[in-house]
Amino acid sequence: MTAARRFLAGGWLPAYAFLYVVFLYLPVIFLPIFSINTAATPKFPLTGFTLHWYEDLPRTPALLDAAWNSLIVGVSAAILSTVLGILAARSITRYRYPGRRAINGLIMAPLVLPEVIVAISMLLVMLQLGLSLSLFTVVLGHVLVCIPYSMTVLTSGFEGFDRSLEEASADLGESAFGTFRRVTLPMVAPAIISSLLVCFTISLDEFIIAFFLTGTDATLPIYIWGQLRFAAKLPGVLALGTLLLVASFLLMTIAEILRRRAARRTQNEGGLYA
Amino acid sequence: MTATAEGSPPLRMTRARRNALLQSEPVQGLALISPTLVYALILLVLPILVVIAHSFWTQHYLTIDRSFTLENYRIALTEPIYRDLLWRSLYISLTVSLLTVLLAYPIAYFISFHGGRHKSLWLFLITIPFWTSYLLRVMSWKVILGYNGVLNSGLMGLGIIDEPSTALLYNSSAVIITLTHAWAAFAILPIFVSLEKVDRTLVEAAKDLGDGPLRSFLRVTLPLSAPGVISAALIVMIPTVGDYVTPKLVGGKDGVMIANAIQAQFGKASNWPLGAALSVTTMVIVTLMAGATVLIIRALQRLAR
Numbered sequence: 001m002t003a004a005r006r007f008l009a010g011g012w013l014p015a016y017a018f019l020y021v022v023f024l025y026l027p028v029i030f031l032p033i034f035s036i037n038t039a040a041t042p043k044f045p046l047t048g049f050t051l052h053w054y055e056d057l058p059r060t061p062a063l064l065d066a067a068w069n070s071l072i073v074g075v076s077a078a079i080l081s082t083v084l085g086i087l088a089a090r091s092i093t094r095y096r097y098p099g100r101r102a103i104n105g106l107i108m109a110p111l112v113l114p115e116v117i118v119a120i121s122m123l124l125v126m127l128q129l130g131l132s133l134s135l136f137t138v139v140l141g142h143v144l145v146c147i148p149y150s151m152t153v154l155t156s157g158f159e160g161f162d163r164s165l166e167e168a169s170a171d172l173g174e175s176a177f178g179t180f181r182r183v184t185l186p187m188v189a190p191a192i193i194s195s196l197l198v199c200f201t202i203s204l205d206e207f208i209i210a211f212f213l214t215g216t217d218a219t220l221p222i223y224i225w226g227q228l229r230f231a232a233k234l235p236g237v238l239a240l241g242t243l244l245l246v247a248s249f250l251l252m253t254i255a256e257i258l259r260r261r262a263a264r265r266t267q268n269e270g271g272l273y274a
Numbered sequence: 275m276t277a278t279a280e281g282s283p284p285l286r287m288t289r290a291r292r293n294a295l296l297q298s299e300p301v302q303g304l305a306l307i308s309p310t311l312v313y314a315l316i317l318l319v320l321p322i323l324v325v326i327a328h329s330f331w332t333q334h335y336l337t338i339d340r341s342f343t344l345e346n347y348r349i350a351l352t353e354p355i356y357r358d359l360l361w362r363s364l365y366i367s368l369t370v371s372l373l374t375v376l377l378a379y380p381i382a383y384f385i386s387f388h389g390g391r392h393k394s395l396w397l398f399l400i401t402i403p404f405w406t407s408y409l410l411r412v413m414s415w416k417v418i419l420g421y422n423g424v425l426n427s428g429l430m431g432l433g434i435i436d437e438p439s440t441a442l443l444y445n446s447s448a449v450i451i452t453l454t455h456a457w458a459a460f461a462i463l464p465i466f467v468s469l470e471k472v473d474r475t476l477v478e479a480a481k482d483l484g485d486g487p488l489r490s491f492l493r494v495t496l497p498l499s500a501p502g503v504i505s506a507a508l509i510v511m512i513p514t515v516g517d518y519v520t521p522k523l524v525g526g527k528d529g530v531m532i533a534n535a536i537q538a539q540f541g542k543a544s545n546w547p548l549g550a551a552l553s554v555t556t557m558v559i560v561t562l563m564a565g566a567t568v569l570i571i572r573a574l575q576r577l578a579r
Contacts, residue, residue: 013384017396020381024403024458027414030424034417042417043427088310095303103307107314112509114516114560116533117553120540121321124328124550144317147310205407208518212540221409228413228523238417241410252405256398 031245035238042234053239063240066223070204073135073219077142078199084143085150085195092151093158104151111148118145119212126213133215141209146199153198153255157191157262190262197255201248220244328550338546346551356535356552363532363556364563366446367515370453371507371567374461377454378506382465383495386472397466404459412523415452419443419524444526452520457513461506468502469495493578500575507571508564515560532556 034042038050057063092104110118122141123133131137165187169179207221214222224240227233329346332339350356385396403411418424419442426438442448472495480490518533525531532552539549 013380013388016380017384020377020458021399023455024400027418027455028403028406028411030414030417031410041422042420042424043422044424044431045427084310084313088307091303091307095299095306097300097303100303103311106319107310109314110318112512114513114533114556116516116518116536117325117557118318118321120536120549120553121325122317123540124324124546125317125321128324140317144314147314201405205405205409207407207409212537221407224409224413237413241407241413244410245406248406249402252402260394 028245031238032242035235035242037235040232040235042238053235054243056236057239057243060236062218063223066218066220069135069217070220073138073142073210074200074203076139077146077203078196080139081143081146081150081199082154082192082195085147085154085199086192088147089151089154089158093155093161094163107151108148110145115145115208116212119209122209123212133213135214135217135219137213137215138210138219141213142199142203142206145206145209146202149198149202150195153195153259154188154191156259157188157194161187188262190258194255194258194262197251197258201251201255205244205248325550325553328547329554331547333545333547346548347555349548350551350555356532359530359532359535360556360559362446362530363515364559366449366453366531367511367517367560368563369450370457370514371461371511373450373454374457374510375465375503375506378458378461379465379503382462382469382502385462386466386469397463400462401459404456408456409519411456412452412520415448415455416443416524419448419451443524445528446525448524448526449517449520449529449531452524453514453517456520457510460509464505464509465499465502468499468505472498497575497578500571504568504571507567511564511567512560516556 030042033046035053036049036051037046038048038052039046088104088107092100119141122137122144126133126137126140161184165183166179169183170176174182205221207225210219210222211225218226220240224237227237328338330342330344332341332343332345350360381400385393385400389396416423420426421438421440421443423443425442426435429435430438476494476498477490480494481487485493515531516533516536517531518537521529521531521534536549536552536556539545539552543549
């Protein structure tokens with residue numbers, strides 16, 4: 001009876017939470033494990049430790065090209081989507097006007113639409129407009145899917161932002177631009193950097209849109225996709241995948257720390273003056 | 275002289291009015307959001323309209339015939355191959371959203387009610403695997419479930435099975451497992467947010483009035499968190515119906531989904547109008563399914579109270 005009561009009261013939850021986290025992490029952890037294994041096929045028992053698969057990576061010109069392309073696309077997409085995200089997030093958090101929620105919904109829509117449909121519809125328009133497919137069209141597509149994430153990060157940084165600080169600055173004679181540069185920007189800078197990192201990470205890992213919208217240039221996920229056909233290339237792909245995992249993990253951790261700092265900063269300031 | 279004297283007051287007034295208009299909240303707000311809005315209109319709304327238009331046209335080799343026809347929809351809805359793919363995609367996305375919500379709810383509940391000071395750490399821990407490449411996560415399932423994979427070699431090493439099982443990979447179950455794992459975090463977050471909004475005094479009141487933990491959960495907490503359950507179900511259901519990578523990598527012949535057929539129409543088969551009609555059909559049906567899900571969850575919520 002007491003055991004049943006404890007079960008109903010949620011006594012099983014910590015154990016379940018632990019198992020769930022294991023379920024989330026376990027599949028991902030196999031990539032690094034087999035990337036340092038000597039055998040060419042990923043199976044147990046492990047055969048021995050090697051860094052051979054990693055040493056081969058810098059000697060593959062196609063891979064280096066793909067990495068360079070990913071870097072260009074990621075940086076451009078991050079900057080563009082963060083700029084568009086700043087404008088939209090600022091407008092949504094600062095002003096009230098009719099249609100605000102509908103516009104917000106439209107901008108956030110790529111988050112919940114099937115990516116294939118977003119990708120093929122963009123492909124159709126670009127072909128109709130006579131745009132030749134290149135890294136540029138990939139950037140255009142990535143910006144569209146990055147804006148919702150950028151908006152989410154930035155609105156959490158802009159919300160709770162005390163408007164009286166800006167008014168005080170304007171009253172004291174600062175121009176609109178001066179107020180933005182000297183009051184608004186320092187408060188929201190962590191959120192902006194966080195948005196840049198999040199967008200770069202998404203673009204770095206994004207496959208479907210790049211797959212449909214690129215011409216002959218491959219980004220890293222497309223390169224990996226091409227290698228998956230060859231069983232013998234698998235360990236190299238696992239090594240490259242591990243490096244990408246580590247990069248995503250680091251970038252997102254930094255972004256999260258910055259986002260929290262931004263939220264704390266605006267809220268503390270608000271609390272001080274409220 | 276007189277003309278200017280008479281003309282200037284209204285002129286000044288219109289200018290003042292125009293300035294007032296320019297400084298009004300709606301205009302400033304709309305002006306600020308317009309670049310982002312225009313971007314979404316050109317790269318999202320316009321393309322979707324173009325797809326809808328294409329779905330009513332036909333293609334002869336490389337030229338598009340723009341006379342109106344419903345032929346593509348007839349093919350999309352009646353040809354056995356597309357009908358089967360559509361059904362399978364809907365079945366998979368429904369199963370995946372049900373599974374993710376069922377698996378995610380206890381976690382969201384645990385973090386919200388028992389997370390204590392470590393709530394944000396828990397959330398971070400759970401979301402971090404999902405910022406890694408989707409392609410790589412699918413690939414790791416291929417490594418796990420494969421013929422020579424982790425699970426098979428592990429089970430053989432432990433002496434549980436004698437020879438590798440082929441039942442693990444290349445079927446719709448493999449697709450369901452992979453997608454359930456891939457979308458877990460997206461289900462946890464909305465449920466967590468709605469659980470955070472549940473008024474804790476209501477739960478206590480139910481207990482004070484004699485409800486046990488299970489009854490107070492079923493009658494208070496669960497109905498109040500229904501909005502989170504709804505958005506979690508939708509946020510998983512709509513994108514998964516059009517998933518391309520998972521069926522391609524782990525689905526094999528029996529796990530092919532509608533997105534693979536859509537891609538083929540824009541690639542090898544090169545029949546854009548049919549591909550467009552398949553996309554529109556998928557979107558319409560998944561929207562209907564999403565609407566039905568919302569209605570069912572709302573009805574259950576009313577029943578519980």
